[in-house]
Amino acid sequence: MPAPVVVREIHPDEHRALGQLMVHVYGNLPGFPTPTQQPHYYDMLANIGDFTRIPQAKVLVAVDAGGQVVGGVVYFADITQYGAAMTMSMVDTSAIRLLAVHPSVRGQGVGRQLMEACLQLARDHGHARVVLHTTEAMRVAWNMYERMGFQRAHELDFAQGDLQVYGLHLVLRDD
Numbered sequence: 001m002p003a004p005v006v007v008r009e010i011h012p013d014e015h016r017a018l019g020q021l022m023v024h025v026y027g028n029l030p031g032f033p034t035p036t037q038q039p040h041y042y043d044m045l046a047n048i049g050d051f052t053r054i055p056q057a058k059v060l061v062a063v064d065a066g067g068q069v070v071g072g073v074v075y076f077a078d079i080t081q082y083g084a085a086m087t088m089s090m091v092d093t094s095a096i097r098l099l100a101v102h103p104s105v106r107g108q109g110v111g112r113q114l115m116e117a118c119l120q121l122a123r124d125h126g127h128a129r130v131v132l133h134t135t136e137a138m139r140v141a142w143n144m145y146e147r148m149g150f151q152r153a154h155e156l157d158f159a160q161g162d163l164q165v166y167g168l169h170l171v172l173r174d175d
Helices: 012-027 039-046 048-053 110-124 136-147
Strands: 005-009 057-064 069-076 093-101 129-134 158-160 163-171
Touching: 005 110, 012 039, 012 048, 012 057, 012 069, 012 093, 039 048, 048 057, 048 069, 057 110, 069 110, 093 110, 110 129, 110 136, 129 136, 136 163
Parallel strands: 093 129
Antiparallel strands: 005 057, 057 069, 069 093, 129 163, 158 163
């Protein structure tokens, strides 16, 4: 049975640990750009705690029984802070970015717990939809998103250099 984790907002003394985890996870995705290819992206990952300064953004962590950060994600209640230009005009929409889970706890539901916490935040905000982006290199997470009900949103697709980025969305309520 997997060890239980607690999902909660990040504490300032955990920023560095989550940043290191993010860099490690994304840097080891086969087919994903390397730190040399996209140094600004990896600088953003290393400084993940900076997202806590963005209005209506929350950095969530999954912490194991020993207090170690084993996962994290960023939730945006204000879609204009998400960073993707095509989302700027969306209303009643939350966004999720930068999900990462330590390799030692993959397959134990940590990623899903982090996602469920974000979806609860979106519901608490009364939002009708949640969006996120993924890539082929993130196929394991992509499959999880689809199992959770996310569907392709082709209008949110874009290219980041040579990297194709795919939009997904989940409808929380129909108006």
